[in-house]
Amino acid sequence: MSQILFLLIFCQTFTSCLFELKHLPDYDRIVRQSLTECVVNAATRFFKAGETIFYSLPLCEVESTDPPSAVLDRLMLAALTQECKWSLFVKNVSFSDHSRGQVVHKPTHYIIQLRNQTEFLKNIDTLKHYNNWNPLAKFLIIAPVSENPRKLATVIMKKLWEVHVVNGVVLLPDRWDTTVFNAYTWFPYQQGNCGDDFDKVVLIDSCSFGNSTQFVNWYPDKIPKKFNQCPVKVRMVEWPPYIIGVPNGTWSNSTNNSNRGIEVNLLDLIAEIFDLRMFYYYSDAPLNWGEIYENGTATGNMKYLLDEIDDISIGCYGKTTRRAIFFQDTFYLSDSLVFCVPYSSYGLRFESMFRIMKPGAFVLTLFIYSILTSLMWLTSSNDWTCYQNLDNCMINTLCTLLGLPVSHRPKSEKVRIFMAMLMVYSFCLITAYQTLLDSALTDVSNKQRITTVKDVIDRGMDIYGVATTSRYFATDGSNPRTNKVNG
Structure with missing residues (x-):
C-alpha cells in the first residue's frame, strides 16, 4: 500500500513539473x-x-519561449472569467485565420494585448477585416512593457483613428515604476482640431493593482455637437432633383440659392447645424456612380468612397443589401404616395378669435360691467327687488353679461335702462365671439409657410416621394443611363 501511495505522489510531482510554465522572477x-x-x-x-468582450492575444503568445506573455494570459483570463459579467471571446489573431464569423454579435468592447508597435499595427489590420468588426466599441489596449509609453500611445491612437475608432484607451507601464500603468487617450475635436493633430495624447489616469489615482471616466463623450468648421469631402453626380447645378469645387452654404437639389440642401442644413463645411465636387467622368461587388472591389465613385478618398457620395443612390455590407448609408426617401397639405399651426388659424381674448378687450368688458353694475345698485333705492343688495346685483348683472337667465328682473325705470345697456353689450360680445369662433373652425384657406427643406425639418415633417419615382441603384446592376427620375 505504501509503495502505491509513493508511486502516485511521484507521478503527480513529475506531471506538475513537466507541464508547469517556467516561473517568472517575483518582480x-x-x-x-x-x-x-x-x-x-x-x-x-x-x-x-x-x-x-473580444480579447485579442498577442500574435506569438503560444510560443513556449515566451513565458511572460503566457503568464499574463493566465492571470488576465482567469480574472475576467471570475467576474462573470461579460461574454468573453478569446482570439489569437493571425493573417492565416479564415474563421472570421464566429462571433454572432458585434463585440461592444475590445481588449487588445500587444508587445510592440509592429504587432499592434498588424493586429488592427487583421481585425478590421472581420465581419464583426465594430469601430464604435470601447477599446482597451494593454502592454506589460514599453520603452517609450507616450510615443507608443501616439502611434496607437493614430492607427485607431485611421480605422475610425474614437473610444480608445491605451494602458502602458510608467517608465519609472512598471507596477504603475498610465491610461492615455485622445480628444480629436478639442481646441479647434479636426482629428488631424496626433501629438496631443492625454494622460487621464494612473492605476496600480486596481487602484486609480484619478477617479475619472476613461471613455467620455468625444463627439461634440459642433465640429469647428471641419471639412467633409462630398463627391457628386449631377442628377436632378437630387443635385441641381451645383458648381464644382464649392462649399456648403456659400450661395443664397436654395434650389441646389434635395441632397445638397440636406447636407447644407447638416453643415449649418453641426458647424461643418461640405466641399462639393464632381468626378472627371460624368455619371460616374460606380458599383460595389461581392468580393469587395468597386468602381467609379464607389471606389473613391471605399478607399476613403471621399467622406460622402451623393447623386440619387438607392439602398441595397450588398452596399450595406461595405458602407454606412442613410435612406431618407420612402417609395410611397402621401397626400400633403399646407402647414399651419392652430395658433395661426385662431389668431382672429384671439383678438377678443387680448387684455384690452377683457379690461373694456370689466370696466363696462363695473360701471353698469354700480349705477344699477346706486339707482335701485326705490326698487324692492334684490338689486338693492350689492352682492345680488353683481350676480344678476354677471348672468346677464354671459347671456344667462336671471331670477329677479328689475322694476324701476332707471335700473331697467342700465340693464338694457348691459344686455346690448352682452349681445354684441357673444355674437362677435361666436362669429369669430365659427370662422376659425371652418377656415380652410392657409397661407404658404414652407418654402425650403429647412422649413420642413424644423416643423418635424417627413419627406416622401411618389410611388412612380425610380432611383439610381434601385436594384443591383441597374443601368444609370436607362433609369429615369420623376421630379
Whole structure:
C-alpha cells in the first residue's frame, strides 16, 4: 500500500513539473498582477455587464519561449472569467485565420494585448477585416512593457483613428515604476482640431493593482455637437432633383440659392447645424456612380468612397443589401404616395378669435360691467327687488353679461335702462365671439409657410416621394443611363 501511495505522489510531482510554465522572477509576476487588476477594474467600471468582450492575444503568445506573455494570459483570463459579467471571446489573431464569423454579435468592447508597435499595427489590420468588426466599441489596449509609453500611445491612437475608432484607451507601464500603468487617450475635436493633430495624447489616469489615482471616466463623450468648421469631402453626380447645378469645387452654404437639389440642401442644413463645411465636387467622368461587388472591389465613385478618398457620395443612390455590407448609408426617401397639405399651426388659424381674448378687450368688458353694475345698485333705492343688495346685483348683472337667465328682473325705470345697456353689450360680445369662433373652425384657406427643406425639418415633417419615382441603384446592376427620375 505504501509503495502505491509513493508511486502516485511521484507521478503527480513529475506531471506538475513537466507541464508547469517556467516561473517568472517575483518582480515580473508582480507587474503582470498589477496590470491584471487594473484591467479588471477598468472593465468593471466602464464595460457594460452582459456585453461581449473580444480579447485579442498577442500574435506569438503560444510560443513556449515566451513565458511572460503566457503568464499574463493566465492571470488576465482567469480574472475576467471570475467576474462573470461579460461574454468573453478569446482570439489569437493571425493573417492565416479564415474563421472570421464566429462571433454572432458585434463585440461592444475590445481588449487588445500587444508587445510592440509592429504587432499592434498588424493586429488592427487583421481585425478590421472581420465581419464583426465594430469601430464604435470601447477599446482597451494593454502592454506589460514599453520603452517609450507616450510615443507608443501616439502611434496607437493614430492607427485607431485611421480605422475610425474614437473610444480608445491605451494602458502602458510608467517608465519609472512598471507596477504603475498610465491610461492615455485622445480628444480629436478639442481646441479647434479636426482629428488631424496626433501629438496631443492625454494622460487621464494612473492605476496600480486596481487602484486609480484619478477617479475619472476613461471613455467620455468625444463627439461634440459642433465640429469647428471641419471639412467633409462630398463627391457628386449631377442628377436632378437630387443635385441641381451645383458648381464644382464649392462649399456648403456659400450661395443664397436654395434650389441646389434635395441632397445638397440636406447636407447644407447638416453643415449649418453641426458647424461643418461640405466641399462639393464632381468626378472627371460624368455619371460616374460606380458599383460595389461581392468580393469587395468597386468602381467609379464607389471606389473613391471605399478607399476613403471621399467622406460622402451623393447623386440619387438607392439602398441595397450588398452596399450595406461595405458602407454606412442613410435612406431618407420612402417609395410611397402621401397626400400633403399646407402647414399651419392652430395658433395661426385662431389668431382672429384671439383678438377678443387680448387684455384690452377683457379690461373694456370689466370696466363696462363695473360701471353698469354700480349705477344699477346706486339707482335701485326705490326698487324692492334684490338689486338693492350689492352682492345680488353683481350676480344678476354677471348672468346677464354671459347671456344667462336671471331670477329677479328689475322694476324701476332707471335700473331697467342700465340693464338694457348691459344686455346690448352682452349681445354684441357673444355674437362677435361666436362669429369669430365659427370662422376659425371652418377656415380652410392657409397661407404658404414652407418654402425650403429647412422649413420642413424644423416643423418635424417627413419627406416622401411618389410611388412612380425610380432611383439610381434601385436594384443591383441597374443601368444609370436607362433609369429615369420623376421630379
